[in-house]
Amino acid sequence: MSEQVHGNDQAIISVENLEHSYGEFKAVDGISFTVKKGEIFSFLGPNGAGKSTVINILITLLAKQKGNASVAGYDVTNDAQKVRESIGIVFQDITLDRDMTVWEILEFHGRLYNMPREERKKRIDELLTLVQLDAKKDERTKNLSGGMKRRLEIARGLMTRPKVLFLDEPTIGLDPQTRMRMWEYIKGVNNEGTTIFLTTHYMDEADQLSDRISIIDQGKIIISGTSWQLKNTLxxxxxxxxxxxxxxxxxxxxxxxxxxxxxxxxxxxxxxxxxxxxxxxxxxxxxxxxxxxxxxxxxxxxxxxxxxxxxxxxxxxxxxxxxxxxxxxxxxxxxxx
Ligand SMILES: Nc1ncnc2c1ncn2[C@@H]1O[C@H](COP(=O)(O)OP(=O)(O)OP(=O)(O)O)[C@@H](O)[C@H]1O
Ligand SMILES: [Mg+2]
Missing domain, CATH: 3.30.70.260 (ACT domain)
Incomplete structure (x- = not known):
């Protein structure tokens, strides 16, 4: 499987003049940016800024209307399947099967991605500890608290090591200690070579985690740079x-x-x-x-x-x-x- 990265070979996500409307309402209004291979890149913006809309186009869940977008060298419209094979996702909304147990959710996900048995077991143990769900491993997900479901959702997203991991407000609703533990783990996944695209409306999260940040508001990028560069403009x-x-x-x-x-x-x-x-x-x-x-x-x-x-x-x-x-x-x- 050859990678067809065009132009800047450091760019693993490339977005040009992206626009998206829901009916008359323009939720994404001409956005362009690139994410470099190996980066942690964040969209920081308030509710309704258009963060999830951009992510959903990049993960091929939402059909692109206007502009260009590619992930891992593949066009999101023409090579949607290749894009899907290159990415991992943690959704903003919880998408767990209510009747499966915590362990089954992770095991099933690992099998879906053809992870070898040993690796699956090791990763599940590691993630259950990370999200502190060891004691709940045989519980059906419908019986978990909201925060526990959120943590399981993240654990599932971290099972594989995709080229690009999309995290849409990953730590929303989690307590501060858990959020910080997640950040450390996300940094660890990034160190192993996975590029991370994150959306958040937590300032500290964007600040702590990201190599580069774009501030997005009302469908537009207002400013981009490293945390240091952004602060320095003030x-x-x-x-x-x-x-x-x-x-x-x-x-x-x-x-x-x-x-x-x-x-x-x-x-x-x-x-x-x-x-x-x-x-x-x-x-x-x-x-x-x-x-x-x-x-x-x-x-x-x-x-x-x-x-x-x-x-x-x-x-x-x-x-x-x-x-x-x-x-x-x-x-x-x-x-x-
Ligand atoms: N399916 C939809 N139909 C109509 N409008 C939508 C739809 N999805 C999103 N929108 C609107 O588009 C705008 C951008 O929504 P989006 O979910 O991309 O924002 P967001 O930045 O992810 O916000 P949040 O931080 O609340 O998750 C909002 O005004 C929202 O109401
Ligand atoms: Mg959102």
Whole structure:
């Protein structure tokens, strides 16, 4: 079986100008990206962003309408069977057979993929421990709790070592310890050579796991890069201030050379600075003091993935679209794509 990777031979997933509509509604609106062989790549986006729609096209579950998409060198439309042979999937929705036991689900999956008996047994033992379902191995899946079903679903997805593993919000609804254990295991699978395409709306998950992240919102990629690159576009440090006169303070501080962005908040405002915040802070405090403005709250921190997300989408990851933030841009920067 020869692989027909065209163009960039490092790309294991290649998507160009992908569009997808449900009736009149355009859920995916011209998305292009590549995932390199061996990467952990994440789509980070809020509910309804179009993450599952893209995944479902890539795993050939949803027919492609417009654009190009290939996985492991195979076109998702013309070589759908080859694509399916190259991938593993953990679905967002639970798809377990209710009457099978935990062990049967894993055993059946291993047989389906022609895993040798010894390997099957070893992998099942390892995964049951990972997802902590050893004690439930003979339980029918209908009698498992929601979180246990989720863990079994993941274990099934991790039975084989496909070229590309698709994980659609794999850790949704799991407790923090279990999520972290999953991350470690996913990294281990990746180290064994499997490329991982992940969707999530957990900032920390995208941050911890991914080699590269694309932030997706309303069917479009807003920005892509490594976690470090994304955070770096916001500046070196972030300073939050509450003062006796925020409007006047903003007017004064936005002209300081190291301040490249100012954003007003309910009770204060945020300055994004291009230099070490501990060096800029005394200047800020002096400037305010000289103008007779008191600082009541001061907070200095490094940009986080949350800050990146809020900055580029103008909303936090809860459902409500928070009102458009007041953003004063002093410099423009090119979004890395
Ligand atoms: N079968 C469908 N019929 C009609 N609309 C759909 C269908 N599937 C998805 N949509 C709509 O398309 C948009 C994108 O949905 P999608 O499931 O791709 O989002 P998502 O990013 O995976 O969200 P979530 O984080 O909630 O899983 C949403 O507005 C959704 O309501
Ligand atoms: Mg989804």
């Amino acid at each position: 500046g070196r440090d972030i300073i939050y201030l509450e003062t006796s006169n925020n409007d006047a303070a903003v007017r004064l501080l936005q002209d300081l050379p190291s301040v490249h962005n100012v954003k007003t908040k309910t009770k204060g405002f945020v300055l994004m600075v291009t230099e070490d915040g501990t060096k800029v802070l005394p200047v800020i405090i002096d400037t305010l003091r000289n103008a007779g403005i008191d600082s009541t709250t001061i907070n200095l921190k490094k940009p986080s993935m949350d800050d990146v997300f809020v900055f580029y989408t103008g909303k936090d990851l809860r459902d409500e679209p928070a009102g458009k933030p007041v953003v004063i841009l002093k410099k423009t920067w090119r979004a890395m794509r």
